[in-house]
Amino acid sequence: MEYLLEALHVTKVFGTLKANDDVTLKVKPGEIHAFLGENGAGKSTLVKMIYGALQPTSGEFRWMGKPVTIPSPAAARKLGIGMVFQHFSLFDALTVAENIALAMPGAFDMKKLSERITRVSRDYGLPLAPTAVVADLSVGERQRIEIVRCLLQEPKLLIMDEPTAVLTPQEADQLFVTLARLAGEGCAVIYISHRLEEVKRLCHNVTILRHGKVVANVDPEKETAASLARLMVGGDIHVVKSAREDQRGATRLKLDHLRLPADGPFAVELRNVSLDVKAGEVVAIAGVAGNGQSELFDAVSGERSLASAAMLVIDGKPMGHDGVNKRRNVGAAFVPEERLGHGAVPGFTLSQNVVLTRHSSDEALVKSGMVSSGGAAGVSQRVIKDFDVRKGKPDPEARSLSGGNLQKFVVGRELDRKPGVLVINQPTWGVDAGAAATVRQAIVDLARQGSAVLVISQDLDEIFEIADRIAVISRGQLSEAYPASELSSEKIGLLMAGAHELKETPHAARA
Amino acid sequence: MRLVLEKRAEASGRMAILSPIVAILLTLVTGGIIFALRGLNPFSALYVFFVEPLTTSWSIEQLIVKAAPLAMIGAGLAVSYMANVWNIGAEGQLTAGAILGSAIPVFFPDFQSPLTLVLMLSLGVIGGMAWAAIPAFLKNRFGTNEILTSLMLVYVIQLVLDWLVRGPWRDPKGYNFPKTIAFTDWQLLPQFQLIPPSIGPIYVNLGAIFAVVAVLALAFMMGRTLKGYELRVQGIAPRAGRFSGFSREKTVWFCFLLSGGLAGLAGICEVMSTVGQLQPGISPGYGFTAIIVAFLGRLNPIGALVAAFALAISYLGGESAQVALGISDKTARVFQGILLFYILACDSLILYRLKFIGRTPKLAEVKA
Numbered sequence: 001m002e003y004l005l006e007a008l009h010v011t012k013v014f015g016t017l018k019a020n021d022d023v024t025l026k027v028k029p030g031e032i033h034a035f036l037g038e039n040g041a042g043k044s045t046l047v048k049m050i051y052g053a054l055q056p057t058s059g060e061f062r063w064m065g066k067p068v069t070i071p072s073p074a075a076a077r078k079l080g081i082g083m084v085f086q087h088f089s090l091f092d093a094l095t096v097a098e099n100i101a102l103a104m105p106g107a108f109d110m111k112k113l114s115e116r117i118t119r120v121s122r123d124y125g126l127p128l129a130p131t132a133v134v135a136d137l138s139v140g141e142r143q144r145i146e147i148v149r150c151l152l153q154e155p156k157l158l159i160m161d162e163p164t165a166v167l168t169p170q171e172a173d174q175l176f177v178t179l180a181r182l183a184g185e186g187c188a189v190i191y192i193s194h195r196l197e198e199v200k201r202l203c204h205n206v207t208i209l210r211h212g213k214v215v216a217n218v219d220p221e222k223e224t225a226a227s228l229a230r231l232m233v234g235g236d237i238h239v240v241k242s243a244r245e246d247q248r249g250a251t252r253l254k255l256d257h258l259r260l261p262a263d264g265p266f267a268v269e270l271r272n273v274s275l276d277v278k279a280g281e282v283v284a285i286a287g288v289a290g291n292g293q294s295e296l297f298d299a300v301s302g303e304r305s306l307a308s309a310a311m312l313v314i315d316g317k318p319m320g321h322d323g324v325n326k327r328r329n330v331g332a333a334f335v336p337e338e339r340l341g342h343g344a345v346p347g348f349t350l351s352q353n354v355v356l357t358r359h360s361s362d363e364a365l366v367k368s369g370m371v372s373s374g375g376a377a378g379v380s381q382r383v384i385k386d387f388d389v390r391k392g393k394p395d396p397e398a399r400s401l402s403g404g405n406l407q408k409f410v411v412g413r414e415l416d417r418k419p420g421v422l423v424i425n426q427p428t429w430g431v432d433a434g435a436a437a438t439v440r441q442a443i444v445d446l447a448r449q450g451s452a453v454l455v456i457s458q459d460l461d462e463i464f465e466i467a468d469r470i471a472v473i474s475r476g477q478l479s480e481a482y483p484a485s486e487l488s489s490e491k492i493g494l495l496m497a498g499a500h501e502l503k504e505t506p507h508a509a510r511a
Numbered sequence: 512m513r514l515v516l517e518k519r520a521e522a523s524g525r526m527a528i529l530s531p532i533v534a535i536l537l538t539l540v541t542g543g544i545i546f547a548l549r550g551l552n553p554f555s556a557l558y559v560f561f562v563e564p565l566t567t568s569w570s571i572e573q574l575i576v577k578a579a580p581l582a583m584i585g586a587g588l589a590v591s592y593m594a595n596v597w598n599i600g601a602e603g604q605l606t607a608g609a610i611l612g613s614a615i616p617v618f619f620p621d622f623q624s625p626l627t628l629v630l631m632l633s634l635g636v637i638g639g640m641a642w643a644a645i646p647a648f649l650k651n652r653f654g655t656n657e658i659l660t661s662l663m664l665v666y667v668i669q670l671v672l673d674w675l676v677r678g679p680w681r682d683p684k685g686y687n688f689p690k691t692i693a694f695t696d697w698q699l700l701p702q703f704q705l706i707p708p709s710i711g712p713i714y715v716n717l718g719a720i721f722a723v724v725a726v727l728a729l730a731f732m733m734g735r736t737l738k739g740y741e742l743r744v745q746g747i748a749p750r751a752g753r754f755s756g757f758s759r760e761k762t763v764w765f766c767f768l769l770s771g772g773l774a775g776l777a778g779i780c781e782v783m784s785t786v787g788q789l790q791p792g793i794s795p796g797y798g799f800t801a802i803i804v805a806f807l808g809r810l811n812p813i814g815a816l817v818a819a820f821a822l823a824i825s826y827l828g829g830e831s832a833q834v835a836l837g838i839s840d841k842t843a844r845v846f847q848g849i850l851l852f853y854i855l856a857c858d859s860l861i862l863y864r865l866k867f868i869g870r871t872p873k874l875a876e877v878k879a
Binding site: 370 | 736738750753754756758
């Protein structure tokens, strides 16, 4: 048996989207094999099929040389495949041993189980007290529970989904020691990451995915972080922009050493984010999902208040302490990533949804505390007409619209106010090509009329299409904003992998 | 062959209207079965319980007396629940209002002027608000679960009431009964003739008018004002509420003070009319029954007014069943409980539909 797991011409289709396209790869026993790729490259879909949570549309998997179908995660565990998810599923109120016991098939002896947990966790350098209550543990310790839970089942293949995203550098170091030891014992590890340094340091083999396809299978020792970045991001994005005349004006939106503490175990802390957005330009923030984009949006929109007013300046006014409506009243407008439930109330009609973001800035909508349904309907009709929002009824519920049409409405609702500053998170996420073009054109047009536009996006094609300058966010830190024409795909890839991050405490000595 | 709940694409408007009707029918059927098990003729028993209270002008007057506090509290709770603020302690806020308002006649028994009436009613509202402010504060400051704190505070204030009427506030000439002095003149609510004697006569007190005013005002607030919009957004889509710049903390305060104030008003109106003095049993559980009223009324203030009459019938039915059938008037509570159970069950059919599935899933897949 040369290979533990083989995927042969595996394709997975969701509707019209090919999430995995003719993927072929091989994992040897004892090998730490990285899957590298941007968001939406198909990494998650691929491991979900290996773990039995999804079924391939075509192609086959071989396990120890024999063709297998893996109908469920339980079946995968039976084969000897374990998986540690990025977000844990643990019961806070239960102890470590009780949480692990819940995942064990059949009957068990709590005392023996506790002993095994202590032994296995110590052997692998992941010390855990079986009687500790999960609620009292750090995120790193919680991850250990998940890992030990897998190890108790003596897996032959362990899948780790971005395990270091939630760890401190010291915890990450400890994890690498454990993984190296597991590999030494013959257990294969599939390691999903977009952090190039880690991959170079830890992995024996790298499969790089882009747009659902395997674009390369390389030895990380022979590659540089830069060459990996180029493979991950791809050389096919157009880096050449038609030169625009420089028509930038005064700074309209300024982030000055903005900080925001993390508000949950999986949240990202924003550190020293500084950025100027000037009148007439579109600045884009690129980055892999979950690196602080939603936190940054909340901080800029005012949904979360900042520690000092000077951290956020709109048109010269320090507004860090002011809420979202005060920021709107000075001419700012915001479009969040999530359309349903954040940007719009699903069960409200479009005209009712107009009131959501304009009740304080639009005098025609609210008169002496009363909502003017006529005023709201007027705005709604104007937006629907200007942005070609297609719908069934004259004033349908927001949830009945398609993603693209609702996005056109949500963006149009803000652009209709002619905002001086527009902040928009994921402007065309999950939107059809026609609607995406409409939205992008509207964003660029707004900037050319003298507004400052900040776009947060994970879509590099989109960013290069509309942005004048590009900054990259990684682990809550924002890089300098570079003119789009100066950025190569290699440089963006390196920034996405955290090249600009401030190095903090040196890594602990390897245990 | 099995039965599953399947999520609907969007809420069913038909089920939203049908749900309370189906729930009432199922309650009647279940009630009939309970009566039959007790050896009573279910049809005559149900007649005594639900129809007889509507047959005389005196009992219609009683119906209004009982429906008024239910509508007043129920409308306030409906608004709170709509905004996802779960005040379960209206019974306690009712008691707190009754106590604070009664302080005037207890301490100044000879103070008699229209101002007495105004002061007592105002203190009633303030008492209810003050008691409701405790869970609101705890929720905002410490993130406590308002369902538990508001409910537990009911028992606290009821014991305070018990202590007051047995101790410091007891009527010295009351033969040691646990009561304050009886209220008189301006310490009681004025009555109005609703229907002339040639037909009725039916009298209502000021409390019924407050109830109608409160219901109409809240219905207007929810339907037309920005405040109502804010409350609805926070209830359906909290994230969108935050994006809209609405403060969750302020909403928690607003809902508790509103529903607590209305419960306090209902409490002081009870002691200023039906009861006529402060004593341990001032409410037959109006504050709890109003929760059912709010749900039966589809969390709509106008709906709560209609539902208040339905629940008021169950109280009167309980009393007449005690007289005519010799069964405990607690039967009313049983009916109310069954009704709430059926409403909540039927409400799940607004967002889900029942579906029969012929084939059992492959066990192998489940166990594997």
